Amino acid sequence: MLEPSQITKIQKTITEEDVVLSSVFNVLGDKNRFRILKILIQHGELCVSDLAAVLDVSISSASQHLRILEMSGLVIGERMGQMMCYKPLIKNPKVKAIINLM
16 A cells, blocks of 8 residues: 555656546547547648548548547638548647657
C-alpha cells in the first residue's frame, strides 16, 4: 500500500497534457475517426467524399466524424465550391503528440 507521500509524488507526475491527451484518445476511440485522422496526417488535405470512399462509409457518416474531429481541434475544414475538404492541424500539440505515438 502506498504512503501518502508516495501518492502525492505520483499525483505530481500527472500533467495537464495528460488530461488533454486523454480527451483526444476518447475522440479517437472510434475506429473511423482514428482512421480518418491517420489518413489525413499521411496524405494531407482530402474531401469528405474521398474519405467516405476510402473508408467505404456514407458521406454523411464521414462528415459527422470529421465534424467531431474539427470540434476537437484536430482537423480544420475548408469549403472548396460545393465540396468540404479537411486537413490535420499539424502544428497543434495534440496532433503532434498523436503523430509521435503513431
